[in-house]
Amino acid sequence: MTASPKSRRRVLVGVSAVATLSLGVGVAAGSRLMSPEDAAAKTAPPKASQITVPVELKALSSKVVGRGDTSFDGAVNIRVETSGLQTPAVVTGKVPKVGSTLQAGKALLEIAGRPVIGLPGVLPMYRALAPGSKGPDVLQLEQTLEKLGFDPGKVDTKYTTDTSHAVEKLYEAAGYDAPEPDEQLKQAVDAADKNVDAAKNALRQAKVALKQAKAGPGKADTTVQQGAVDDAEENLADAVEAKNEAEFKAGTPLPVSEVVYVKSLPRRVDEVKVERGGTVNGVVMSASGASLVVSVKVDAATKERLKAGMPATFDIGDGTIIKATIVRITGSGDEYSVVISPKSLTAAQLNRLRDANVKVTIPLKSTNGKVLTVPLAALSAGSDGSSRVEVLRDGKVELVPVKVGLSADGFAQVTATGDAKLSEGDQVVVGK
CATH class of the missing domain: 2.40.420.20 (conserved putative lor/sdh protein from methanococcus maripaludis s2 fold)
Structure with a gap:
């Protein structure tokens, strides 16, 4: 039986579809089939290239960079030796405020109506000084007086009349009357004055007697009268010497309770431990250096690359860079503290940096x-x-x-x- 035209068209379409499908499968399969060499070449990592x-x-600039804490240099406790006072050690005035500055040669406190003057020095005030005193504490006093502009004469270990005059000027500059010598020393001067007057009167009388004897008839023997004059002159010389010694001893003293030595001045008052009307007992205040410093912790290896005198900088936080210098390096083992001091700070910067933590940079070397x-x-x-x-x-x-x-x-x-x-x-x- 012969197929109809319509049936023949369905067969042709089906054959075409099968052929097309077979071709697609063949192409896809062919794309997946390759030699082992080609496969290895395609999956191998790319050749390494240089970076x-x-x-x-x-x-270039080599530097040490770290964080540092600010502080006021060298805190000390200040004590007043009150054992020499004849009255209770009552604070009567000049109580400083925290943050104020203690100046050399100025009163830092008043006790029993008298000043306690701060002076720079390392030896404590352990005894009262007066004309005739000798020792290293006298030398320290005279050195300090000279630095403050009060001439103590020859700077040595002896408290002289010149030292007394310099102490008087110290008190005058501080706004106080100079200390008075002991009452017995004043009385000794008065007694010496009377002795000198009496010796002068005795000499005058002896000279009158000698003159009268010489004016007598004939050649009178004046040996006795001349001896009396000689004795009177000798007595007057002794009386004058005794008066000079009494006046020397009655020169201006320095009471033990009226001076406090601090290693260096000026300093900033950190804490006040007394109040007006209270009694002094031990430490009266603590004070640190008036100059602010920054301390940076470094290890031993870094410490070997640093030394005092090297320049440094630190950032106060608002973009301002402060120039500074390493002043000292302390510590041991593997931890050291590098202390740097700024060259200058304004009052506002000083206040801002109180108890702050700042970025510190210490340049080591740089290329030209x-x-x-x-x-x-x-x-x-x-x-x-x-x-x-x-x-x-x-x-x-x-x-x-x-x-x-x-x-x-x-x-x-x-x-x-x-x-x-x-x-x-x-x-x-x-x-x-």
């Missing part, structure tokens, strides 16, 4: 202007220990020997050695 960076022209630099990762060592860098030129790596200078912030100063060349912009290998 390079350019040689840069820049200035811009130099050729490479990252530290670009440096390698040759078999002889010399340094070198790998430079990528025209697709090839060239070893360039270099001399290494200052290293800072991950970079090193380099200079090509021998006939080698190295220039800004050259690409150095830092990894692969």
